[in-house]
Every structure is written in C-alpha cells, then in structure tokens.
Amino acid sequence: VEIFTGWLGSAAGNLALTLGAQGGVYIAGGIVPQWGDLFDAKLFRRRFEAKGRMKSFLAPIPCYLVTAKDLAFRGLGELLPTRINLASAAKIPVCAALGGVPKTREQRPPRR
Numbered sequence: 001v002e003i004f005t006g007w008l009g010s011a012a013g014n015l016a017l018t019l020g021a022q023g024g025v026y027i028a029g030g031i032v033p034q035w036g037d038l039f040d041a042k043l044f045r046r047r048f049e050a051k052g053r054m055k056s057f058l059a060p061i062p063c064y065l066v067t068a069k070d071l072a073f074r075g076l077g078e079l080l081p082t083r084i085n086l087a088s089a090a091k092i093p094v095c096a097a098l099g100g101v102p103k104t105r106e107q108r109p110p111r112r
Contacts, residue, residue, distance in 0.1 A: 001035065001038050001039070001040075002040065002043065005039060005040050005043050005044050005047075006043055006044070006047045007047075008027070008032070008044060008047075009043065009044035009045065009046065009047030009048040009050075010047045010048070010050070012025050012027070012044075012048050012063065013047065013048040013049060013050070013051055013058055014051075016048070016058060016061055017051060017054055017057070017058065021061060022060075022061055024061060024062040024063065024064055025048075025061060025063045025064070026063075026064045026066050027063065027064065027065050027066065028065075028066035028068075028071055029066075029071065033065060033066065033067045039065070041065075044063070045063065048063060
C-alpha cells in the first residue's frame with residue numbers, strides 16, 4: 001500500500017504538471033477509496049509535490065479523494081439529458097447518440 005501510494009502521488013503530480021491542473025486533482029474509483037486509513041495522505045502529498053523547482057506550482061493545487069459509490073451514475077445523470085437533446089435536434093436515434101450501434105440499416109442515421 002505504501003509503495004502504491006507513493007507511486008500514485010508521483011503520477012498525479014506529473015499529470016498535474018502536464019495538464020496544468022490548478023483547479024485540483026481528484027482520485028476516484030478503484031481501490032484507493034476503499035483503503036480508508038491505510039491511504040497515507042501525507043506520503044501521497046509529499047510525492048505529489050516532489051518535482052524540484054516545480055514544487056511551488058504544485059503546492060497550492062488541492063487533491064481530493066472521492067468516496068461516492070455512485071459516481072458513474074451521477075455523471076451519467078448529467079450527461080444523459082444533453083445527449084438526448086442533441087439526438088433530438090440532429091434527428092438521429094437516441095441509441096446512436098448514446099454510443100449504441102443500430103442493428104438494422106433502417107435504424108442508422110443518414111450519412112453526411
């Protein structure tokens with residue numbers, strides 16, 4: 001757990017630098033939220049900021065551990081109305097707008 005926590009902190013710091021994630025880094029899903037007290041937040045943070053001269057850029061970036069169990073469904077709940085509205089406006093089947101593949105030629109949207 002300790003090795004993984006340190007590695008995750010380093011990788012998250014690298015991604016924060018690469019993407020310029022000044023709004024924060026969110027750790028969600030997988031096993032980390034299940035670890036509870038086994039997750040060493042101080043080690044994670046130390047490795048997150050251990051980037052030499054870039055430490056001053058990383059230090060103010062907040063890191064969050066997301067523990068919501070239904071995160072995927074919350075995201076889907078936000079995405080679904082948008083996709084359905086786009087499908088209606090474009091006059092294509094909702095299953096295609098959601099990424100589904102129509103089974104028959106008649107169900108396919110016209111090519112543009």
